[in-house]
Amino acid sequence: MTSALRLCTSTRRPNRPSSGPYSLCCSLLLVFELDGTLLINLTSGDSAQARQAAQWADQRGAHYLDGAIMAIPPAIGTAEAVILHSGPQSDFEAHKSTLEALGTVTYLGADHGLASLYDVAGLAMMWSVLNAWLQGTALLRPAGVDAATYAPFARRIAAGVAEWLPGYAEQIDSGSFPAEVSALEAEVRSMAHLVEESEAVGVNAELPKLIKAMADRSIAAGHGGEQYPVLIEEFGRPSDD
Numbered sequence: 001m002t003s004a005l006r007l008c009t010s011t012r013r014p015n016r017p018s019s020g021p022y023s024l025c026c027s028l029l030l031v032f033e034l035d036g037t038l039l040i041n042l043t044s045g046d047s048a049q050a051r052q053a054a055q056w057a058d059q060r061g062a063h064y065l066d067g068a069i070m071a072i073p074p075a076i077g078t079a080e081a082v083i084l085h086s087g088p089q090s091d092f093e094a095h096k097s098t099l100e101a102l103g104t105v106t107y108l109g110a111d112h113g114l115a116s117l118y119d120v121a122g123l124a125m126m127w128s129v130l131n132a133w134l135q136g137t138a139l140l141r142p143a144g145v146d147a148a149t150y151a152p153f154a155r156r157i158a159a160g161v162a163e164w165l166p167g168y169a170e171q172i173d174s175g176s177f178p179a180e181v182s183a184l185e186a187e188v189r190s191m192a193h194l195v196e197e198s199e200a201v202g203v204n205a206e207l208p209k210l211i212k213a214m215a216d217r218s219i220a221a222g223h224g225g226e227q228y229p230v231l232i233e234e235f236g237r238p239s240d241d
Contacts, residue, residue: 034057034060034061034062035060035061035062036061036062036063037062037063038062038063038064038065038091038094038095039053039057039062039063039064039065040064040065040066040067040085040095040099041053041064041065041066041067042067042068042069042083042102044068044069044116044119045116046113046116046120047112047113047114047116047117048113049116050066050086050112050113050115050116051111051112051113053066053112054066054087054112063087063088063091064087064091064112065085065086065087065088065091065092065112066085066086066087066112066113066114066115066116067083067084067085067086067115068083068084068115068116068118068119069081069082069083069084069102069103070082070083070084070119070122071083071103075103076102076103077101077102077103078103079103079104080103080104081102081103081104082103082104082106083099083102083103083104083105083106084105084106084108084114084115084118084119085099085105085106085107085108085115086107086108086109086110086111086112086113086114086115087110087112088110089107089110092107093107129158131207132154132158133150133151133154133158135198135203135204135207135208136150136154137150137154138198138203138204139197139198139201139203142201142202142203143201167180168227168228168229171227171229171230172229172232177223177226177227177229177230178226178227179225179226179227180227181227182227182228183224183225183226183227184215184218184219184223184224184225184226184227184228184230184231185219185224185225187215187228188212188215188216188219188224191208191211191212191215192212194208194212195208195209195212214231214234214235215231215234217234218230218231218233218234221233
């Protein structure tokens with residue numbers, strides 16, 4: 001078991017410099033003897049930085065766990081705070097009780113980059129849900145419907161869509177997308193309607209146009225008869241820019 005634990009919880013990670021990862025935390029730690037120490041980084045950064053930090057620690061004889069905090073500051077220390085960890089499981093288990101003082105901890109796997117990846121994947125979900133709600137709110141406001149009136153309806157829609165995720169995940173993992181409910185070519189007609197209605201009432205149509213463009217490319221590639229999760233192929237491609 002490691003002889004000591006050191007925790008870095010600054011609010012963000014600096015850009016990765018050529019001299020080493022997370023230069024702020026690492027420069028502070030250089031004043032300590034690190035051999036046999038477990039370092040835990042809970043700042044925000046990318047997966048490449050996390051893996052580089054693990055190498056930096058290993059070169060100095062230290063163990064390393066990367067992490068991410070998915071919570072607002074007042075939630076820290078409560079069960080509402082979600083704390084993600086990745087790295088050697090033995091190191092996580094040895095200090096789990098200490099880490100639980102910060103919130104609800106989740107171990108993701110041995111790859112040090114997983115905590116950062118889950119962090120940004122969670123942000124993708126959060127912003128996508130909020131952006132969809134804002135799009136709907138903008139559509140309804142010209143008709144005199146305020147955000148507070150629309151919010152309960154939107155919440156029910158979001159909860160219903162969340163129920164689809166396990167089945168859609170099975171399709172993605174199997175690489176098979178049978179149109180059990182609706183084919184993409186049918187969905188894209190509804191997307192076109194959303195774009196047209198947005199433009200007709202004078203609200204921003206950039207977001208629905210973006211999603212429709214991805215669906216159009218998927219249909220052009222021969223996937224029109226498959227179900228919506230087939231768009232994973234589009235999301236998994238590098239962007240043109």
